[in-house]
Amino acid sequence: MALAMIPLDCERQVLPKGLCYLHGGSKRCKVKDCEKRAKSNGLCCGHGGGTHCKFEDCEKQVLSKGLCYLHGGSKRCKVKGCEKRA
Secondary structure (H helix, E strand, C coil): CCHHHCCCCCCCCCCCCCCCHHHCCCCECCCCCCCCECCECCECHHHCCCCECCCCCCCCECCECCECCCCCCCCECCCCCCCCEC
16 A cells, blocks of 8 residues: 555554554455455454453353453443343
């Protein structure tokens, strides 16, 4: 991507190439025609990159504490009596 095409008002974190991930600062998924950012092993989350939930047989992406949303990796709602996740 040419530098002239990058918005001057971009405030995202700069990566080693001097660009944010949206403007070409990170590696892309190695699967043909995939434009997503690689998380690990050269793959995006959709193609198996990133960290998976530690719950047995769960292939979903980790949110926190090694768990996905469904297995408790997200915070609970702060409203009294609400059991939903935030």
